[in-house]
Amino acid sequence: DAKTTQPNSMESNEEEPVHLPCNHSTISGTDYIHWYRQLPSQGPEYVIHGLTSNVNNRMASLAIAEDRKSSTLILHRATLRDAAVYYCILRGRDDKIIFGKGTRLHILP
């Protein structure tokens, strides 16, 4: 199973952009990069996903390196409600979806 590596925790100031990194050096050509976040006492929720090109949606942007061995989730303007654990996962064709420990994001007011 392809694995991802993320920092254990990060801090950011409110109303500033946040860049959450993820390394996935063993990614295969058919793996999609997915990001989820988990707010306190809730189940994870989908944020964004991509294959090769950068992606944008209402929640965030996903920047994927040209060699696809790393990616960055970008929150353009962090709010206190964005404090959560963010998971970067690889989703391949075999349906076996493995989560790591994620990055705990702290937002400073």
Place this chain on the structure above:
Amino acid sequence: NAGVTQTPKFQVLKTGQSMTLQCAQDMNHNSMYWYRQDPGMGLRLIYYSASEGTTDKGEVPNGYNVSRLNKREFSLRLESAAPSQTSVYFCASSLRGGAAGELFFGEGSRLTVL
């Protein structure tokens, strides 16, 4: 919209007791999953089902059994509960297998084994 529904939300068991966690989704999804999350940890995959009638082991299947009863329902059974199985259990579903499908999670079932 119900989405993914888990029951019960809370349960306390004594060591050796058995119980079944129920999960149902109303989104006509093919794939369903069971994860556990211990305090301060990430999610670990217990079992998954890529389609009705199929189940596969995840990272931590020991001590658990699953049944994909139909397309909507995926249950997780603890035959003889142990304190090490104290955890929050999350069920998830996805429209299709393959790489692009988005996962939808339930609210979780908090299990304590004494």
